[in-house]
Amino acid sequence: MSTVPPADPPDNTGPSGESKPADSPLEIYRHSSAHLLAAAVTELFPEAQCGIGPPTEEGFFYDFLVPRPFTPEDLAAIEKRMAHIVKQDRPIEKKVIPKPEALELFRRKGQSLKCQLIEEKSGPQVQCYTMGEFIDFCLGPHLPSTGHIKAFKLKETPSQSYWKGKEGNPEMQRIYGYAFFTREELERHLRRLEEAKRRDHRKLGRELDLFSISDDTGAGLVLWHPKGAFIRKQAEDYWRDEHLKGGYDLVFTPHIAKLDLWKTSGHTEYYKASMYAPIDIEGVEYQLKPMNCPFHITIYKSRMHSYRELPLRFAELGT
Structure with missing residues (x-):
């Protein structure tokens, strides 16, 4: 058996981070x-x-x-x-x-x-x-x-x-x-x-008095005005109706969970840079949920299930 180490593969990564040449x-x-x-x-x-x-x-x-x-x-x-x-x-x-x-x-x-x-x-x-x-x-x-x-x-x-x-x-x-x-x-x-x-939601939101964003609350944190809240409710009601027609069960889960849940799910490892910092509550670390799925898995694990229940679909609006 040869003891000569294999040659390094050619580096095909371009200066823009592309893994292959442009083709189209x-x-x-x-x-x-x-x-x-x-x-x-x-x-x-x-x-x-x-x-x-x-x-x-x-x-x-x-x-x-x-x-x-x-x-x-x-x-x-x-x-x-x-x-x-x-x-x-x-x-x-x-x-x-x-x-x-x-x-x-x-x-x-x-x-x-x-x-x-x-x-x-x-x-x-x-x-x-x-x-x-x-x-x-x-x-x-x-x-x-x-x-x-x-x-x-x-x-x-x-x-x-x-x-x-x-x-x-x-x-x-x-x-x-x-x-x-x-x-x-x-x-x-x-x-x-x-x-x-002309159709930019930020422009329309201001002109039609639908919502506002304030420096006092923070960038991207929307304050829904009455007209905007009414439109939002119509959209959410439509979303719920369509999911129910599609065989989904609606659930509600907390906005935060113990940090351990996000470690177990892998969110902390893969999405930490995009998540809010943990919150200490009486010596226990909690974190704002980045996604709903760990909660839905926890609901599923709360009791035994039969294959006759499948497909099992949970639906929930985000935080």
């Missing part, structure tokens, strides 16, 4: 649009460090580490530069570079975040894509050239993100964009977004 034509198109955005930003803001830039369901985004937040004027200039790069029809070319050479290349460009991503790869070579002077560490694939990008639009304001999505890491500016194959598709999408703004 629209995904490739939008991924190339993200690179187009990064190229424009680094040309206008040479001090910007590039983070990650994947395609999304509507288009793309790219994260940047910059000395100051981007302004609406900055975004307008970036979009204009993107259009200029499209007009130039710059080739988008794949480059496979030895890892040490890639690290030196990105260090010279001041892209320390890219160096971090490259250093985390286990393989001896790094796959990159160029767009003129711009180069990005990426699995690809991409469009042949920037001239193939026909319709895109940046969102009016950037948002904040954390490097690698971890709180405590450097704060970055995330620029979102929309990208479609044709100008007509893009315009239709933008019209849908405008209509969605």
Whole structure:
């Protein structure tokens, strides 16, 4: 039997965290649009460090580490530069570079975040894509050239993100964009977004006096006004009626339970970051329920059951 250790499998994880290359034509198109955005930003803001830039369901985004937040004027200039790069029809070319050479290349460009991503790869070579002077560490694939990008639009304001999505890491500016194959598709999408703004529940809730949210109660904690409470009751009554028709039994369970229940169910292990901190009540730790299922299992365990009862369905509205 050979004692030679097996070779490490190739690292196919891309800089955006993708486990495989983009495959659908629209995904490739939008991924190339993200690179187009990064190229424009680094040309206008040479001090910007590039983070990650994947395609999304509507288009793309790219994260940047910059000395100051981007302004609406900055975004307008970036979009204009993107259009200029499209007009130039710059080739988008794949480059496979030895890892040490890639690290030196990105260090010279001041892209320390890219160096971090490259250093985390286990393989001896790094796959990159160029767009003129711009180069990005990426699995690809991409469009042949920037001239193939026909319709895109940046969102009016950037948002904040954390490097690698971890709180405590450097704060970055995330620029979102929309990208479609044709100008007509893009315009239709933008019209849908405008209509969605008009129908935004936050806007309607305020205008129709349905509910309010106060800093005194906390973000996302809704105060239902009489009109909104009436609508909510109608929705809940409909929900109950439909579940009863579907053979469900309605149950009610407490809003909190001993911490041990959530440890047993696995919620503490897997969802701790999304759960409220435990509450100490007379020396016993309790926790606000993140889900109903452990309570429903406890109800089931409270007595013996026969297979003749199956299927057994419990239904309950959340806290």
